[in-house]
Each structure stands twice: as C-alpha cells, then as structure tokens.
Amino acid sequence: MDRRSLFFTAPRETAVRETTFSVEPDEVVVRTRASAINAGTELLIYRGEAPSELPADVTIESLDGDLSYPVRYGYAAVxxxxAAGDAVDxxxxxxxxxxxxxxxxAFAATPDQLVPVPDAVDxxxxxxxxxxxxxxxxxxDGQPTVGERVVVFGAGIIGLFTLGILSAFPLGQLVAVEPVPERREHARRMGADVAVAPEDLDDVISGEQAQGADLLYELSGQPAALDDAVTAAGYDSRVVVGSWYGTKRASLDLGAGFHRDRISIESSQVSTLAPKSRGRWDKxxxxSTALEQLQRLDTDPLxxxxxxxxxxPSAYERLDDxxxxCLQVLLTYDD
Structure with missing residues (x-):
C-alpha cells in the first residue's frame, strides 16, 4: 500500500517521501490522524547528535535499522x-x-501493538x-518518599509530565528548574511548589531547614544541568538521569561533596524496566498506569x-530554534 513518510536525511534536513508497506493477514491498516514530535530524541537525530551506529529501538518493531541517515523515526501516532486482515477480529x-x-x-500493525483510545480521551x-x-x-525509578525535597531539571514535556505525577505525592517540596519563564509557568500549573531559573536554585534548597535535595531528576537534555544536579544534591541523595545526550559529553565536578555526601547517580530509560521493579511491574x-495519569493531568495547554x-520540516526548524x-508540537494528517 502507498503512503507518505517523514525521513531525517542529514543534519537539520528532513523530507516527506512516498513509501509503500505491506499488510499481513494478522494486521490492521491504520490511517494516521496525529503524531507527536518527541523533541528530546528527535532533535538529537535532527541535529546529527545521535550515535549513527546505535539501533533505532530494539523494543519497538516499527523502528528498524540504526540511526544513520536516512532514517524514519518517531513513536507517538494515533x-x-x-481495514483488517483476514485473521483479525x-x-x-x-x-x-x-x-x-x-x-x-498510514501503517500496518498487529492488534497487540495497538492501544485503543478511550472514549474520554482526545x-x-x-x-x-x-x-x-x-x-x-x-x-x-526515583522512588520518592514522604517529605522528600525533589528537584526536576527541565520543564519540557517529559519534565512537565514528571512534575504532574510527582505532585500527587506527599513530598516536602517539589521544585522545577527551568531557564524559560513560560515553561516555569507550565511547571507551576502542573504542580511544582516552586519553579526557578537555574541561577536561583541555591536560594530554594539551601539554608538551615534545607541542606540540599533528596531526589533530583535531570530531564533538560543539557549535560551541564547534570553537574548542577550533583551540586544541588544533599547527603545520601540520588540523581536520576532521564536525559539522553547522544554524542554530547557531560563534564562533572566530582571532587567536592560528591563522595563525602554519598550521592548516587543512576540512569532511567523507558525501553526497559529497572531490575528492582521487575518482580511487580511489567510493561x-x-x-496502563501511564494512561491513567494521562487522563488525570490537564495536558491541553501543553x-x-x-x-x-x-x-x-518547519516543525523541526521551529523546535530547533x-x-x-514551542512545547508539544503535533503533526496533523488530513488525508
């Protein structure tokens, strides 16, 4: 069957190309209505900052090959x-x-690769x-507990969703760190107690009653923010790195309080479940929990x-600028 597909073709270059796909008896045909651009990973690919030899995603069947150009990439289509194959109900x-x-x-998929959209969800x-x-x-992965001071670096879409979910916990304080004023407003609306520019963070988490943060998330996509997170961490705290930097390098100052304060740094990546969670959680x-949170949170303004x-192509140019x-950008399909 014929369709049109978006390709990343070179650094800061994209193209919409005619492609074809086949449909097996156990598959259905989906005509796309909207797809979300996930700015973190997709901008790395767009800018040429993703390792080209890395597999696109071994856990998503529709993403084959590696990240070398030209590459189709994305993972949020509705x-x-x-049409349905003969073997599909x-x-x-x-x-x-x-x-x-x-x-x-348009694309083909087996029913087990699809999530029906609830009637109440746009x-x-x-x-x-x-x-x-x-x-x-x-x-x-972060395992926040009651009364903790939690800091989230980056109020992009992932940071804002993380703030929204964390806001339901009985935390001592939930802080967003974001240089863009408009995004700080989004962070407050999603439940942050305080939203500050990076240079103002020390005023929030230091003092007699607050000697650093207990749990910190680095979600900005900026390697320098990881060093800021380590600096802001308190004794026996943990820093969860959700950002993927691609080919960008992170330079850390681990010669100050990092060792004496027993700060831990750990990665978090949605493709797999952390070993400590696998006994009770599966994908x-x-x-299902994520879908519940999606319905609970007010995401329309995002x-x-x-x-x-x-x-x-203009969407990626806008995000790259x-x-x-510019926060969540959707591509719409009218035909």
Missing amino acids: GDVV DEWEGRTVFSFNPHDT PATMTMLPSAETATSLVL QRRL VTHHIPFDDA GRSD
Missing part, C-alpha cells in the same frame, strides 16, 4: 483502523488507536502517551502547535 475496524509508530500517513492528547509512560518510569502495567504533516512558545 489514527483510525480502516472485525471489531477492530473503525477503532481509533495509538501505536508506537514513526511519522507515516486523539491529540493520546499522542502524548509515550511522554506519560516515560514520566511514570522515571517516578518508579503492560506501566503503560500542546502549543498543530502543524500539517506536509509542513513537518528553541522558541519559548
């Missing part, structure tokens, strides 16, 4: 099932579904399910741009 036809699929006008909102799942995974439970699929009014 559309309508317009007819009840799937007509359903609106989510899939971890790249930016294509398709545009459903495209942000991967962000909710990533944030859920971050919170599971389906995590995804979607700042709806851009037609054929104008996708770092414009303060």
Whole structure:
C-alpha cells in the first residue's frame, strides 16, 4: 500500500517521501490522524547528535535499522483502523488507536501493538502517551518518599509530565528548574511548589531547614544541568538521569561533596524496566498506569502547535530554534 513518510536525511534536513508497506493477514491498516514530535530524541537525530551506529529501538518493531541517515523515526501516532486482515477480529475496524509508530500517513500493525483510545480521551492528547509512560518510569525509578525535597531539571514535556505525577505525592517540596519563564509557568500549573531559573536554585534548597535535595531528576537534555544536579544534591541523595545526550559529553565536578555526601547517580530509560521493579511491574502495567495519569493531568495547554504533516520540516526548524512558545508540537494528517 502507498503512503507518505517523514525521513531525517542529514543534519537539520528532513523530507516527506512516498513509501509503500505491506499488510499481513494478522494486521490492521491504520490511517494516521496525529503524531507527536518527541523533541528530546528527535532533535538529537535532527541535529546529527545521535550515535549513527546505535539501533533505532530494539523494543519497538516499527523502528528498524540504526540511526544513520536516512532514517524514519518517531513513536507517538494515533489514527483510525480502516481495514483488517483476514485473521483479525472485525471489531477492530473503525477503532481509533495509538501505536508506537514513526511519522507515516498510514501503517500496518498487529492488534497487540495497538492501544485503543478511550472514549474520554482526545486523539491529540493520546499522542502524548509515550511522554506519560516515560514520566511514570522515571517516578518508579526515583522512588520518592514522604517529605522528600525533589528537584526536576527541565520543564519540557517529559519534565512537565514528571512534575504532574510527582505532585500527587506527599513530598516536602517539589521544585522545577527551568531557564524559560513560560515553561516555569507550565511547571507551576502542573504542580511544582516552586519553579526557578537555574541561577536561583541555591536560594530554594539551601539554608538551615534545607541542606540540599533528596531526589533530583535531570530531564533538560543539557549535560551541564547534570553537574548542577550533583551540586544541588544533599547527603545520601540520588540523581536520576532521564536525559539522553547522544554524542554530547557531560563534564562533572566530582571532587567536592560528591563522595563525602554519598550521592548516587543512576540512569532511567523507558525501553526497559529497572531490575528492582521487575518482580511487580511489567510493561503492560506501566503503560496502563501511564494512561491513567494521562487522563488525570490537564495536558491541553501543553500542546502549543498543530502543524500539517506536509509542513513537518518547519516543525523541526521551529523546535530547533528553541522558541519559548514551542512545547508539544503535533503533526496533523488530513488525508
């Protein structure tokens, strides 16, 4: 079957190309309505800052090959099932579904690769399910406890979802660190007690009653922020790194309080579950929890741009410019 697909073709270059796909008897055909650009990973690929030899994602069947150009990439598509193979129950036809699929006008998938969109959830909102799942995974890995001081570096989409989920915990204080004023406002609305610029963080977490933070998340995508997180960490604290820096290097000052304060740094990545969680959690439970959080949180203000699929190159240019009014960008498909 014919379709159009978005390709990253070179640093800061994208193209919409005609492609084809086949449909097996156990698959359905989905006509895409909207897909979300996940700015962290996709901008690394767009800028040429992702390791080209790295597999695209071994846990997502629709992402094959590596990250060398040209590459199709993306994992947040919502559309309508317009046809079903002979081995698929007819009840799937007509359903609106989510899939971890790249930016294509149409695609084939087996039913077990799809998540039906609940009646109460708008398709545009459903495209942000991967962000909710990533944030859920971050919170599971961080294991916040009652009364803790928690700091989240970065109020992009992942940071904001993480703040929203953390806001339901009985924390002592929830702080967002973000240089962009508009995003600090989003952070407060998502539940942060305090949202500050990086240079003002020390005033919030130091003093007689607050000697550093207990739990810190680095979600800004900026390697320098990891050093700031270590500096802001208190005794026996932990720093969870959810950012993927690609080929960018992180330079850390570990010669000050890092050792004496017994600070731990750990990675968090949504493709797998942490070993400490696998006895009670699997991916389906995590995804179901993420869907519950997606429905609980007020995410409508996070979607700042709806851009037609054929104008996708302009969407990446806008995100790459770092414009303060640009947060969650959706690609829309009208045909």
